[in-house]
Amino acid sequence: MGDELPHLDLTRLLLARLERISADSVWAHRASGVRGSLLRMMDKVEKGRPVQRSKLMRLTELGFYILEESAKEKF
Numbered sequence: 001m002g003d004e005l006p007h008l009d010l011t012r013l014l015l016a017r018l019e020r021i022s023a024d025s026v027w028a029h030r031a032s033g034v035r036g037s038l039l040r041m042m043d044k045v046e047k048g049r050p051v052q053r054s055k056l057m058r059l060t061e062l063g064f065y066i067l068e069e070s071a072k073e074k075f
Helices: 005-019 028-046 053-073
Strands: none
Touching: 005 028, 005 053, 028 053
């Protein structure tokens, strides 16, 4: 669990940003899925249960990719 703690603030920020993607965006559905998975992982971490660091990192990277792509839609 200790390895995930430095990433909690970043994960919370990512969750908030993914939630703000417009429902009109083609990325909204993907963002919803990633957000749900991240929320489940955060719940485990906050309850002191172990999570796979590699899965947390992969979801975080995917979340940021979705944010980047959804931002490109607007330009």
